[in-house]
Amino acid sequence: MSKRVALLGMPNTGKSTLFNRLTGASARTGNWPGLTVDLLAAKLPLGADLAELVDLPGIYDLHGMTEDEHVVRRFLERVPVDFLVVVLNAAQIDRQINLLLQVKALGVPMLAVLNMSDEAKRFGVSIDVARLSAALGFPVLEVSARRAEGLDVLRQAIAGGLRVANSMSQTALALRLAPDETVQDEADALLRMAVKSPRELSDGMSAHLDRVLLHPLWGLPIFFLSLFLLFQFIFTVGAPLQDAVAYLLDGVRNAIVQPVAHVLPPFGEGLLIGGVYDGIATVASFLPIIALFFIVMSAVEDSGYLARAAFLVDGFMARIGLDGRGFVLHLFGMGCNVPAVMGTRVMRSPALRALTMLVLPFALCAARLQVFLFLIAALFAPSQAALVLFSLYVLSLLAAVLTAVVFKRRYHAVEPVILELPPYRLPQFTSMFKSAWNEISGFLRRATQFIVIGVVAIWLLTHLPWGVEPSSPASFAGQLSAAVGFIFAPLGFDPLLGVALLFGFIAKEIVLGGLAVLYSVSEEGLAGAVQQHMDWVQAYSFMLFTLLYTPCVSTLAAIQVEGKSWRLTMTSVVWSVGLAYAVSFAFYQTARWLGY
Amino acid sequence: MKLSCLRCGESASVTCVEGDACLVRRLHALGVHPGRPLNVVRRAAFNGPLHLRVGSTEFFLRAREADAISVQSLV
Numbered sequence: 001m002s003k004r005v006a007l008l009g010m011p012n013t014g015k016s017t018l019f020n021r022l023t024g025a026s027a028r029t030g031n032w033p034g035l036t037v038d039l040l041a042a043k044l045p046l047g048a049d050l051a052e053l054v055d056l057p058g059i060y061d062l063h064g065m066t067e068d069e070h071v072v073r074r075f076l077e078r079v080p081v082d083f084l085v086v087v088l089n090a091a092q093i094d095r096q097i098n099l100l101l102q103v104k105a106l107g108v109p110m111l112a113v114l115n116m117s118d119e120a121k122r123f124g125v126s127i128d129v130a131r132l133s134a135a136l137g138f139p140v141l142e143v144s145a146r147r148a149e150g151l152d153v154l155r156q157a158i159a160g161g162l163r164v165a166n167s168m169s170q171t172a173l174a175l176r177l178a179p180d181e182t183v184q185d186e187a188d189a190l191l192r193m194a195v196k197s198p199r200e201l202s203d204g205m206s207a208h209l210d211r212v213l214l215h216p217l218w219g220l221p222i223f224f225l226s227l228f229l230l231f232q233f234i235f236t237v238g239a240p241l242q243d244a245v246a247y248l249l250d251g252v253r254n255a256i257v258q259p260v261a262h263v264l265p266p267f268g269e270g271l272l273i274g275g276v277y278d279g280i281a282t283v284a285s286f287l288p289i290i291a292l293f294f295i296v297m298s299a300v301e302d303s304g305y306l307a308r309a310a311f312l313v314d315g316f317m318a319r320i321g322l323d324g325r326g327f328v329l330h331l332f333g334m335g336c337n338v339p340a341v342m343g344t345r346v347m348r349s350p351a352l353r354a355l356t357m358l359v360l361p362f363a364l365c366a367a368r369l370q371v372f373l374f375l376i377a378a379l380f381a382p383s384q385a386a387l388v389l390f391s392l393y394v395l396s397l398l399a400a401v402l403t404a405v406v407f408k409r410r411y412h413a414v415e416p417v418i419l420e421l422p423p424y425r426l427p428q429f430t431s432m433f434k435s436a437w438n439e440i441s442g443f444l445r446r447a448t449q450f451i452v453i454g455v456v457a458i459w460l461l462t463h464l465p466w467g468v469e470p471s472s473p474a475s476f477a478g479q480l481s482a483a484v485g486f487i488f489a490p491l492g493f494d495p496l497l498g499v500a501l502l503f504g505f506i507a508k509e510i511v512l513g514g515l516a517v518l519y520s521v522s523e524e525g526l527a528g529a530v531q532q533h534m535d536w537v538q539a540y541s542f543m544l545f546t547l548l549y550t551p552c553v554s555t556l557a558a559i560q561v562e563g564k565s566w567r568l569t570m571t572s573v574v575w576s577v578g579l580a581y582a583v584s585f586a587f588y589q590t591a592r593w594l595g596y
Numbered sequence: 597m598k599l600s601c602l603r604c605g606e607s608a609s610v611t612c613v614e615g616d617a618c619l620v621r622r623l624h625a626l627g628v629h630p631g632r633p634l635n636v637v638r639r640a641a642f643n644g645p646l647h648l649r650v651g652s653t654e655f656f657l658r659a660r661e662a663d664a665i666s667v668q669s670l671v
Contacts, residue, residue, distance in 0.1 A: 123652045318658070422654075
């Protein structure tokens with residue numbers, strides 16, 4: 001059995017980056033406390049040996065009361081660990097040494113890593129490592145995980161530590177986790193002995209940037225302007241890439257898939273090409289934009305600007321019953337709602353978490369973005385496109401605010417909001433691309449599961465019963481849409497689209513893949529087919545509905561797992577479907593009444 | 597006096613942190629405990645949170661939580 005090593009430390013110490021450096025695994029790294037919510041484990045090569053490295057959630061206090069702190073204690077009580085590596089931010093050793101001493105009291109073999117030693121020098125903090133190590137009785141190593149410095153020495157030290165067997169039994173460890181004796185005196189003594197720091201500590205660059213970016217008047221406009229510019233960048237760079245991928249996928253279809261599928265009977269050929277390939281290709285062509293989105297978001301996250309955004313909006317968020325962290329989660333939700341919902345674990349109050357989880361599904365996620373980008377390109381002039389998309393983002397925020405205002409009485413909570421503002425840091429390319437790759441592979445996983453199931457189901461509905469003309473009123477899809485048509489008629493859109501929406505509940509990408517299948521055309525001709533079936537008023541009404549109606553299955557599952565309340569999950573579905581219907585209805589009827 | 601009485605840019609020494617046990621723990625972990633100097637860097641608009649600096653750690657907290665911290669001005 002391989003030995004187990006656990007990484008432990010406060011949020012914002014670069015613990016996840018160090019984990020990635022040591023294992024080469026693609027664990028998500030973040031500048032956001034609590035984002036590493038699932039315990040990540042990976043193989044840790046130590047010369048000839050192999051150990052297992054577990055990345056524990058960032059905690060402030062071994063005896064604290066947050067969910068992450070419970071998780072760490074539960075883990076240490078139940079899972080045998082051979083060696084502990086405690087990661088400290090060297091610049092903040094003055095307060096982080098307390099956690100180190102709490103861990104030391106457990107009696108498990110361990111060592112301490114002083115990470116971000118370069119940042120500490122910038123702050124003017126100097127640490128006498130040899131003296132500290134001698135006083136503590138275990139190795140203390142200076143490392144820079146970002147620059148991959150000191151890692152070999154660290155590996156050797158861990159290997160050396162593992163040669164000594166851990167004699168602590170789990171029961172003894174559990175007993176030592178319980179008491180909470182103050183370590184402040186010991187900490188003060190150690191700091192006096194081994195650490196020199198200037199009285200006024202500030203990293204000049206961050207302070208200068210903050211003076212501009214956190215300006216009481218200009219701070220928020222600057223934040224939204226930068227957000228707007230980032231989106232502009234994503235679409236300017238992403239659009240040509242998207243065309244290239246679409247062209248490529250079309251080439252593959254004609255050159256490879258079609259000849260291969262031709263050996264199948266016509267029904268199978270149609271299912272493979274018209275269902276599976278076209279459905280997925282339409283969705284896949286948006287991959288470049290999504291990848292760019294995640295690259296950019298990960299850079300912003302690494303930079304430390306997101307915590308500042310939380311600071312800027314917290315005053316407003318407090319008024320609608322939320323807080324600055326909820327706003328940042330909403331930004332994450334624009335990639336995918338699921339990790340955002342899981343991110344609510346940083347909140348302690350169940351009511352606050354519930355309210356935030358009701359709001360988050362309104363974040364315009366990448367899946368919905370694909371549907372909008374496609375319809376906007378098909379039905380609006382290029383000069384209007386940016387404005388139309390922008391209006392949808394604004395509406396998604398308004399829907400979120402409205403939801404918070406409506407439900408804030410029912411989920412009323414007061415929770416202390418304390419959030420670290422880490423120094424500004426340059427984003428790391430490796431972490432940016434790793435994050436993008438994680439999202440793309442996530443998409444490919446979903447594509448092989450949900451999206452295939454969805455588009456195949458829609459294809460079958462449009463092509464059965466046997467011998468029927470595809471998508472005609474006689475097909476199952478036609479019959480289904482005739483049955484539900486009265487529901488969608490007041491919203492103005494083709495009842496056939498109701499079938500796409502129905503399956504879009506599984507994953508919103510299916511709405512787009514479903515469009516391609518329903519109008520049985522390849523991606524190239526889909527825009528033309530859509531133009532025949534709807535005008536811009538109908539398209540906008542359809543987009544409003546797609547934007548607001550029900551969180552997808554994955555998001556609902558996350559809400560159920562995190563909230564553990566059927567009532568909350570059902571509220572989320574009923575409220576969002578109702579809101580979607582009301583908004584689409586109001587828009588369509590008003591627009592038609594005005595003569596559009 | 598209460599921390600919220602400090603003006604932006606002012607420093608003071610922490611004399612006492614009291615209130616919800618969880619809040620006190622978190623503040624302690626961030627370095628806010630009696631005897632430590634603390635600096636109010638700025639306040640956000642709309643009666644927003646306070647930006648504080650303790651040692652090399654910067655964080656923000658809401659005015660209500662700031663009332664848990666009592667300080668004595670540094671002369």
